Amino acid sequence: MTDHPRRVTRALLSVSDKTGLIEFATALAGHGIDLVSTGGTAKAIAAAGLKVSDVSDLTGFPEMMDGRVKTLHPKVHGGLLAIRDNKEHTEAMKTHGIAPIDLLVVNLYPFEATVDKGAGYEDCIENIDIGGPAMIRAAAKNHDDVAVVVEASDYQAVLDELAANKGATTLTLRRRLAAKAYARTAAYDAAISNWFAVQLKNDAPDYRAFGGRLIQSLRYGENPHQTAAFYATPDKRPGVATARQLQGRELSYNNINDTDAAYECIGEFEANRTAACVIVKHANPCGVAEGADLVSAYRKALACDSTSAYGGIVALNRTLDAEAARAIIEIFTEVIIAPDATEEAIAIIAGRRNLRLLLAGALPDPRSVGLTAKTVAGGMLVQSRDNAVVEDMALKVATKRAPSDAELRDLKFAFRVAKHVKSNTIIYAKDLATVGIGAGQMSRVDSARIAARKALDAAAEMKLAEPLTKGSVVASDAFFPFADGMLACIEAGATAVIQPGGSMRDEEVIKAADDHGIAMVFTGVRHFRH
Template sequence: MASDLRRVTRALLSVSDKTGLIDLAAALHAAGVELVSTGGTRKALADAGLPVLDVSDLTGFPEMMDGRVKTLHPKVHGGLLAIRENPEHEAAMLAHGIGPIDLLVVNLYPFESTVAAGKPYDDCIENIDIGGPAMIRAAAKNHGDVAVVVDADDYATLLAELAETGGATRLATRRRLAAKAYSRTAAYDAAISNWFMAELGETTPKYRALGGVLAEPMRYGENPHQAAAFYRTPEKRAGVATARQLQGKQLSYNNINDTDAAFECVAEFDPARTAAVVIVKHANPCGVAEGATLAEAYAKALRCDPVSAFGGIVALNRRLDAEAARAIVEIFTEVIIAPEADDEAVALVAAKKNLRLLVTGGLPDPRAPGLTLRTVAGGFLAQSRDNAVVDDMDLRVVTKRAPDARELADLRFAFRVAKHVKSNAIVYARDGATVGVGAGQMSRVDSSRIAAWKAGEAAREAGLPESLAKGSVVASDAFFPFADGLIAAAAAGATAVIQPGGSMRDADVIAAADEAGLAMVFTGHRHFRH
């Protein structure tokens, strides 16, 4: 409707990211729009030969206090907030010499990138924008009359609409831009709040803010009837959110979830010490192994559960090379994620057009602090990331027999993996490779039996005469509440056990381990993952 249109006669532009600025301003000037600007934005426009009014000329006050005060003035906010065709507002504007501002183009001080770059505290504080959010909120509130643009991606759409309407904006556009503006200031404030809480060491603030930037909309969520989207947060943790996709079709919701699980698990293995490969299916590792090369590690990981590996996610802790790529593409794989990839490896993967290849530039630090979230009805749970690492734990031998050097190495390996298996978790491992994984069962003894069965199935698949669990070690993510789970492990052929300990029946479990001739160590750390 014609009444929805609002002509743009004056625009205030103040941006830290100047992408597309000159083209936008030039088009506005050509359309007869008066340009008002501040600081570096005004200088950029003037240097481009565009006539631009400094905001201090508009307000009658100079920028002061190192630029902290420049737009916080009635002649700016009055121009944004005044309701057109409201007699009282019009009278106030006339009485105080306030001219209308019909278009606001603002993007905020780069607080998020300043924090991500690890800048000092004072630098982060100075990059907290005050005037920008205030103007954005004012313009968005008055979207009945004022258009507000906070994203350079909207410049072209804005200019197209101005051209179509003879220099006006439509109400539907102003509403959409206003909603986006409030989302931007909310995400910005969330980033500041969470950084401040982290600086203070506050783990349970009264108000917990969340914010993210849309990475891409998903075709659907876990199931086709669920809507979904992928958002990035300011945390620059190497992984699927920061990765470059070199090839393959769009990642799905489940792909992203599983790829994150795989990459976090493989990050437990120091690439300077060993090559490591993790194969994940439905967020659970179904094969994990170390090796002298990635190809060797992949072969060992695949042997653990070749059936589940079909259609899985493969994560590597080193640069993907041609030998490993050649082996991985032999079976159907959804995603490969690695810190980097050789050109020959990229070419080999490219032969599988739907196979996604992601490179991250590094590995996430398993010891780094962070936050994990889970929604519940009417709220959400927030907790610190499980950043306990077995190499930092004081392992306590509790049985008559201590593990030998090989067993101890495999125990550490198995506990690294158990940290990333859904609870109740039981992991059998031997010679730096999983040989059986039991995940997500309601009882620990069931997980132990399933893991042992998997080890037997893997042996049959490989044409071996006895279960891969023979001579293995076992890791449990939490204590054995009864001796039955441990007895099941011993029956499967395990020789050593690693578990947190702490059960009221620890003495019974230790006695059962001694009777079976098992070596057992306690970590004192539980790794529940629900």
């Protein structure tokens, strides 16, 4: 690739976000570049004392239809698309009085921001840009001759090239800007199409696209031989993508994935009702608890599996305070994420230089709608978020014995947690804390036994006479296909069970529960998580 420079003689600027506009336009004018602009952009440039031509002077047509039609004209698109070294193109320009446009500066109408603030249908429609994407695509296609800028962060790169190349841009820069331009219009159109799907209540549109903006390039993916990057989507759900990192090393791919799992789980626990803590390791909770305050919740969560908690992620549902901060730094922790933190807590965490502290500003709403996506070979699976919440479920007592108030409280707690643990899932809980977690096994019986084994290990570490599964309740994310899984839970000491129900052998499972005096509740809702 030769880096042949192209001198910029005329620039067309049309921006909705005017950040840095006047400084950039002033610098362009300093290079002797003619400025052409539209509407509010032209007014802003003129108000700064710069000479600027309105695009209507270029086209010979006024803006019309409330500004919907202003740049869709051959004198604009011809100036962008004409190949400068093509004799036929240059002759056409002369014949029709088309002047070249060597630099296009456009950022699009704020459609995503308009949707994000909850605007009405018509307002969203009016913020769909038409002329902007058309010009961007034209300039990007003709990047051999034209530079296209779609955001203010690239202004300085253009100015640096103009200064270094006597008012010209290089092909290297123009290609990079063209690639970014197409990515921007693709993400913009993806946001519009997904918004339309929501408006039309169409869960399976014929085409589905997702777009995002780079948050950071990552050192590697799940493993060092994999490349990775982190992107923000138009979904402003509070979490790791929107959080402010106060300190610590750069987040890794696995840090981000685990932190998301932790914060999604903690979102199940309303801050105005209880203090809660979730500890995650390898995308699975290894300890979850409610408490009178954060430090109590943390210590209860840690007691579930302190071995796995080493090097884990801690998520909190309230402002991190000093007492909780001191407790958390007693063992090695990778990330703490919370809605906020006190200045004292921030100072305490600062003593652990590599510990990342993220403040998300708010908790995610477990009931909110949205989409999740997963790639498969040659395709993509898209589904609605699992926004079922146990408080909204019509619980049905399936056994002769109904759960006590204390058991029901713990059953609901356990089912909240089960929603966020990989299937097959078994959760033992007692006094609003997990006391055994079995995750991701091929057999539900194995999950029940692994969780019980972890409870035995925790009891030995804490020098307890018996594991905390004695007198606990148990939650299963899906139905028990046979009674054996539930019997393994009863053997571990569970006195009450919550599960979706719906197995062909429900009667067999119910009879086994009744035979052992166990209370069992059906939710009618499954929480598979693969």
